Amino acid sequence: MQIERHISVFEDEYLSRFNNLPEMTDEELVSFLAQSHVEFILIHPFREGNGRVSRLLMDFLCSKAGKGTLDYSLWDEYKDFYIKSIQAGVNRDYQHIEKLVRGIIK
Template sequence: MKYHTPESEDEILPNKLGLEDPGKIAEEEYRGFLRAEIKFESELDHINQFNWKFISSIHKTAFSHLYKFAGELRQVNLSKGGFMFPAARFLPAAVEEFEKEFLKPLPDSFENYEELIELAAPLHAELLFIHPFRDGNGRTARLFGDLIALKRGFERFNFEMISEKSMPEYIAAVQAAADKNYEPMTRLFRSLKK
């Protein structure tokens, strides 16, 4: 399901490559995130801070060849399935609060996988609720979660288990973050263990 914006922007986002075929755009987006995954996993030993700048660099690495907005906070208001994400004008404050509340407290290590989940799931839910980017939020958040897990010595999360059938549960878990209820996402993350 595509986003709805108040403006009359087409389903096809304007892109640097002039692509109009949704399939070709999806291929380029996939390539971009594959490139970002390879880059950041290969640099994992040198990554010392999981901060907002790092999240933004994931998005920029994945999308800079395709979109002008790569790595930038969205300038439009978005909704999906009737659910409104925070208004664009509130994003700078929301990101600042997110960094203070979720990123700065991240420890250098986790005792076990459950402790990782208890911190990573709320962080994931909140990041997706804020929806800071024009597109690519879910992919950015999933790659970011995997990089945290890998850096701390755990396997990546098995996000492939989120199927079309379980997507409503995933979306509901993101929406629950609007009320600071992270239990639905934590429950979902527990089911992602390989």
């Protein structure tokens, strides 16, 4: 019952800014990608697959921003930090996931 409401908020806060991606500074883009990644993962209703779908969404957003697709091997290498970064994002503490996003943007 909550998914529809959360998707609506996600659309308003993130997807509505899709056309602005090419004009974002690098730091604005990092912040946007980090926050949208965490928030999408928290909405995704399935135990499996949310990371893959979230990465596809991030690649799509990065392509629109002119950055191309991303290499997530850094995230795989630091998987425990990645998971803790997502958990911190539950409390809207995005600084850790921003560090990971900054590390993979070309």
